Amino acid sequence: MRIFDPHIHMTSRTTDDYQAMFDVGVRALVEPAFWLGQPRTNVGSFTDYFDALIGWERFRAAQFGIRHHCTIALNPKEANDPRCVDVLDVLPRYLAKDGVVAVGEVGYDSMTDAEDTAFARQLELALAHELPVLVHTPHRDKLAGTRRTLAVVRESGIAPERVVVDHLNEVTVGEVADSGCWMGFSIYPDTKMDEHRMVALLREYGTDRVLVNSAADWGRSDPLKTHRTGLAMLAAGFSESDVDKVLWDNPVAFYGQSGRLVLDPLPGFTASTDTFAGNSVLRGGRPDHAVTPGEER
Amino acid sequence: MSAIALGYGTNGFANHRLADAVAVLADLGYDGVALTLDHAHLDPFAADLTSQVNRVSRLLSRAGLRVVVETGARYLLDARHKHQPTLLSDDPTARVDLLRRALRIAHDLGAECVSFWSGSTPSTVDDATAWRRLRDGVAGLLDEAGRWDVPLALEPEPGMLVQHLAQALRLRDELGAPDLLGITLDVGHCVAVEPVDAAECVRLAGAVLRNVQLDDMRPGVHEHLEFGQGQLDLPATLAALAEVGYTGLAAVELPRHSHAAPVVAERAIHALRHAMPAAPAAAENPVRPTNNPAPATATAPPDRDAGPRPVRPPSPDEVDHPWLVAAEQRVRAEPEAIRVLFPAVGREVGRAALRPDSDPHGLVHGTVDDLARVRLLTVLATALPDDAAATEVTELYRYGDDAERRGVLRGLSALPERPALVEAGLTLVLDALRSNDIRLVAAAMGEFCAGHLDQHSWRHGVLKCLFVGVPLAAVARLDRRGDAELRRMVDDYAAERRAAGRDVPADALRLLGST
Numbered sequence: 186m187r188i189f190d191p192h193i194h195m196t197s198r199t200t201d202d203y204q205a206m207f208d209v210g211v212r213a214l215v216e217p218a219f220w221l222g223q224p225r226t227n228v229g230s231f232t233d234y235f236d237a238l239i240g241w242e243r244f245r246a247a248q249f250g251i252r253h254h255c256t257i258a259l260n261p262k263e264a265n266d267p268r269c270v271d272v273l274d275v276l277p278r279y280l281a282k283d284g285v286v287a288v289g290e291v292g293y294d295s296m297t298d299a300e301d302t303a304f305a306r307q308l309e310l311a312l313a314h315e316l317p318v319l320v321h322t323p324h325r326d327k328l329a330g331t332r333r334t335l336a337v338v339r340e341s342g343i344a345p346e347r348v349v350v351d352h353l354n355e356v357t358v359g360e361v362a363d364s365g366c367w368m369g370f371s372i373y374p375d376t377k378m379d380e381h382r383m384v385a386l387l388r389e390y391g392t393d394r395v396l397v398n399s400a401a402d403w404g405r406s407d408p409l410k411t412h413r414t415g416l417a418m419l420a421a422g423f424s425e426s427d428v429d430k431v432l433w434d435n436p437v438a439f440y441g442q443s444g445r446l447v448l449d450p451l452p453g454f455t456a457s458t459d460t461f462a463g464n465s466v467l468r469g470g471r472p473d474h475a476v477t478p479g480e481e482r
Numbered sequence: 483m484s485a486i487a488l489g490y491g492t493n494g495f496a497n498h499r500l501a502d503a504v505a506v507l508a509d510l511g512y513d514g515v516a517l518t519l520d521h522a523h524l525d526p527f528a529a530d531l532t533s534q535v536n537r538v539s540r541l542l543s544r545a546g547l548r549v550v551v552e553t554g555a556r557y558l559l560d561a562r563h564k565h566q567p568t569l570l571s572d573d574p575t576a577r578v579d580l581l582r583r584a585l586r587i588a589h590d591l592g593a594e595c596v597s598f599w600s601g602s603t604p605s606t607v608d609d610a611t612a613w614r615r616l617r618d619g620v621a622g623l624l625d626e627a628g629r630w631d632v633p634l635a636l637e638p639e640p641g642m643l644v645q646h647l648a649q650a651l652r653l654r655d656e657l658g659a660p661d662l663l664g665i666t667l668d669v670g671h672c673v674a675v676e677p678v679d680a681a682e683c684v685r686l687a688g689a690v691l692r693n694v695q696l697d698d699m700r701p702g703v704h705e706h707l708e709f710g711q712g713q714l715d716l717p718a719t720l721a722a723l724a725e726v727g728y729t730g731l732a733a734v735e736l737p738r739h740s741h742a743a744p745v746v747a748e749r750a751i752h753a754l755r756h757a758m759p760a761a762p763a764a765a766e767n768p769v770r771p772t773n774n775p776a777p778a779t780a781t782a783p784p785d786r787d788a789g790p791r792p793v794r795p796p797s798p799d800e801v802d803h804p805w806l807v808a809a810e811q812r813v814r815a816e817p818e819a820i821r822v823l824f825p826a827v828g829r830e831v832g833r834a835a836l837r838p839d840s841d842p843h844g845l846v847h848g849t850v851d852d853l854a855r856v857r858l859l860t861v862l863a864t865a866l867p868d869d870a871a872a873t874e875v876t877e878l879y880r881y882g883d884d885a886e887r888r889g890v891l892r893g894l895s896a897l898p899e900r901p902a903l904v905e906a907g908l909t910l911v912l913d914a915l916r917s918n919d920i921r922l923v924a925a926a927m928g929e930f931c932a933g934h935l936d937q938h939s940w941r942h943g944v945l946k947c948l949f950v951g952v953p954l955a956a957v958a959r960l961d962r963r964g965d966a967e968l969r970r971m972v973d974d975y976a977a978e979r980r981a982a983g984r985d986v987p988a989d990a991l992r993l994l995g996s997t
Binding site: 232236239240241243244278279281282283284444445447452453 | 822833838881919
């Protein structure tokens with residue numbers, strides 16, 4: 186199984202996670218810029234984080250044979266903090282970078298005026314930098330938030346096929362499907378979606394314009410949920426090519442619109458992801474890593 | 483209305499032997515060359531200058547080409563400072579010497595004039611002093627021009643003391659409007675900086691026009707472009723030349739296009755013929771004998787080796803990647819453009835390791851994008867004063883991703899060794915050596931680091947390479963800088979590895995065996 190996780194926060198994950206992800210077939214991922222759990226208090230806190238996303242985290246992922254990309258934005262929650270809003274002025278510098286494949290996560294948290302302003306401004310940045318957009322939908326008042334999101338996207342003039350609206354569920358998927366935007370689903374252990382409900386939605390809505398992600402972060406989450414969704418699809422009678430479409434071709438098609446995906450295998454790693462009884466078996470082994478980033482701190 | 487004689491500047495053929503450039507241009511149907519005296523093309527300081535001049539003279543007459551002499555070579559007099567010294571410098575001796583030599587060479591070649599510019603006002607000199615230095619300098623040269631009976635042609639050059647046609651005409655008036663002082667007009671410059679268009683400039687210069695350079699430009703941007711890429715009205719400009727009865731050479735001036743000179747020269751002459759006013763096209767100009775460039779090339783002795791060429795890693799065809807060449811031009815004209823070009827390098831020229839077989843990650847020799855970024859930095863350093871260049875380089879690193887930071891680190895040794903740049907470079911090297919990204923650590927330990935980093939930090943850098951797995955081949959001048967203290971540190975490191983039952987890296991053993 187070949188997997189591209191289109192939404193995962195690796196900054197919050199360990200090297201064991203990277204290894205386990207590689208072992209089940211993850212070869213590429215996108216790490217959206219988001220909230221750290223602990224609120225930021227100044228712009229410098231964002232830029233250090235962005236620097237890590239375009240440098241250090243990319244390097245860490247490469248040690249495990251995984252191509253790391255990211256999205257850059259002021260997240261909806263912190264768009265409400267006046268100490269953080271000035272980060273909008275530094276975004277253009279980051280949106281020009283290699284491996285920055287979208288503007289995101291943008292959208293709504295509490296649906297405030299400040300969130301409206303930041304959202305609209307970042308949609309303009311996406312248009313100016315010819316980048317797709319990753320939109321987060323709120324946890325609270327989700328359906329209303331999704332509708333408002335779609336209205337703002339429509340007004341912005343950005344093409345719907347360049348927008349993914351994420352964290353959808355049974356209640357919100359329909360309107361997004363009708364809008365022409367891509368549909369993102371985060372598969373979680375307890376909240377959001379689980380893999381079996383995901384399979385049911387795939388049956389109902391098909392596999393076009395669907396992105397399945399683990400959205401794993403510092404909370405209770407599982408970086409292998411993409412893999413588990415693939416297994417659930419196979420168990421439910423989807424073909425291997427359906428699985429490949431949802432877990433690889435679709436994210437490549439969506440983020441490929443940035444023109445900035447790099448997907449060739451990293452030197453020293455095999456592109457092969459052959460699996461046996463659900464576990465990947467690496468053929469011919471993998472050369473020892475010359476590098477252990479954690480060895481010196 | 484006469485046809486205008488078309489030439490091409492040899493500074494646009496910097497990667498060709500002069501004999502080959504002449505052959506290509508004659509073959510394309512050009513009527514002449516604007517010959518820039520420079521290291522590779524008739525070095526005016528060559529020991530065997532007389533025989534070289536004779537050879538070039540034969541070469542041109544065999545090809546039937548007319549010639550004007552240009553003196554705008556960038557590093558002919560000062561290897562470190564572009565265009566220095568000038569007539570405005572505290573010590574203009576070298577410039578005066580060059581221009582005097584140029585007049586004599588022009589005489590020997592049968593050239594139609596010697597073109598020159600004023601130079602930029604030095605920061606320590608006020609405008610009145612600069613103007614006086616220029617006037618006195620030109621007055622002195624006029625005597626020499628009289629001696630050889632070769633006209634001088636002053637070229638207004640954007641950014642220099644004389645950058646507008648009106649200033650050049652004023653200087654001429656102040657000197658008593660001597661016959662031997664004319665004007666060189668670059669029609670692209672007119673688009674970039676003059677208050678009126680190129681055709682009007684041609685009319686204003688009128689009878690004192692001695693030399694014309696042809697190229698396109700955009701308003702406000704001093705960047706020599708091919709015809710059609712800027713806002714020059716070429717037909718109107720050529721018509722104005724015909725109208726004022728200009729009989730000199732009008733030579734294409736594209737000094738940044740040497741990488742593709744033959745095709746650029748071909749496109750240029752097509753554009754010119756197309757835009758030419760009525761009458762016979764220059765291609766049928768009867769002064770030129772039948773074209774037979776082959777013997778000229780075959781019989782001309784090979785040009786003297788122009789001295790050591792810049793050492794380049796065995797790279798890529800990408801070295802003259804068209805995107806990179808255009809990016810260099812843009813940085814020259816508009817240094818802050820590097821902020822958007824630097825991040826785009828990998829996407830445009832690729833990211834492959836330069837020597838993938840022995841160095842798959844590019845830790846030792848770098849990557850294609852590293853090489854391209856080094857070139858952009860080199861241009862940046864020539865386009866900005868030191869302090870501004872140091873700030874820009876620091877910002878490129880500060881806001882750079884891993885690849886950009888690597889490019890900055892690898893580029894430090896290509897920057898001029900001046901205090902502001904060295905200080906900035908050291909700060910960046912120390913930052914990179916604090917990181918754990920092996921590509922940054924490897925890039926930090928290059929030539930610049932070897933030349934400037936203090937011994938304590940340098941030793942820790944070497945040890946860090948051993949720790950994180952950077953091959954010591956990436957450390958510049960390891961043999962020269964390695965000392966007993968480094969050996970002690972590596973020895974202790976090896977002992978610690980052995981105590982833990984781990985292998986000692988082969989690089990560490992080699993170093994212990996050799997220091």
